[in-house]
């Protein structure tokens with residue numbers, strides 16, 4: 001049994017029951033609410049520390065009722081890596097990377113989809129559909145396969161080639177759509193009555209946030225329940241940023257955090273698709289759809305986010321910022337980070353590094369502050385981006401004269 005009490009509309013606070021399938025309320029997402037007193041009584045730090053190193057170690061603070069229905073591929077805990085060389089390049093003395101590239105299907109999407117598919121499985125869903133900018137489709141296909149669910153994936157025709165193949169490889173019925181992820185979302189909505197599938201779009205069901213929340217729980221545990229000063233998060237739909245901010249609030253309410261420190265949450269986007277930073281910079285709570293979104297950081301190519309106000313609220317409550325950087329900056333920082341640290345930085349994480357460079361230059365971050373960058377995906381999934389820009393094709397054959405010079 002979980003300690004979930006109800007679901008709560010993020011836009012107007014309406015309570016909804018959690019023992020049945022739920023989607024949006026008034027077109028906006030739902031929070032999962034727990035009896036945190038009961039969670040605190042049922043869970044100890046020692047018990048958590050003794051469990052397997054997966055995101056399910058926080059099970060009392062997660063929504064699954066029946067553990068036999070869990071869809072798992074061993075997701076989490078991801079390594080938290082200290083990065084001295086990359087830190088020095090950015091002018092920082094205490095830089096860390098939470099490396100999500102090692103999770104199943106090569107991105108942190110596995111956390112959210114493991115949770116969403118587990119809950120859908122518990123509630124009797126047999127067929128799921130998703131619009132995706134790339135990694136979510138592969139993750140959903142894998143977890144659906146894991147519990148024998150039928151999966152349908154819709155992605156823009158220019159989605160990275162590895163994402164196109166992986167969804168089909170995991171047995172999903174995968175389709176390309178001429179247009180953006182929002183157009184793929186329209187296809188899923190249109191097909192729902194006839195196909196009878198459950199829509200697991202970002203934030204359109206309540207549980208992906210709970211899966212992504214585990215990044216915040218892990219980070220707290222890995223830093224001995226004391227949070228860093230700044231978190232740099234590459235924002236598409238914003239689930240991870242929203243989920244981590246929720247995790248910190250829940251841990252604080254349970255009295256599990258060692259001190260009062262809460263990180264400043266920095267939402268990072270690419271200049272080519274920056275709806276959240278544009279809205280934040282204008283002092284808005286809701287974002288306008290971003291016209292003609294273009295970026296190799298495909299996970300950030302989300303021109304309209306249904307949880308825009310939840311992202312901006314978290315950023316503002318934390319004293320953080322929502323910013324973007326150029327395409328050149330994110331691609332070159334991702335590659336530089338990979339070469340300096342051996343971490344498979346995805347272009348999305350490159351956006352965090354590009355924004356970090358700006359914030360250090362603006363003195364918005366002190367060199368001694370503890371900063372954590374989320375590397376949300378594996379560089380290997382972006383063969384087009386890493387093969388062309390900024391790296392040239394590899395020389396063949398070996399030219400010894402050039403090599404030795």
Ligand SMILES: *Cc1c(COP(=O)(O)O)cnc(C)c1O
Nearest residue numbers: 236237238239240299348376377
């Ligand atoms: C989806 C995705 C993002 C954006 O995540 P949200 O939580 O939806 O904002 C960032 N990076 C990668 C690699 C992604 O696949």
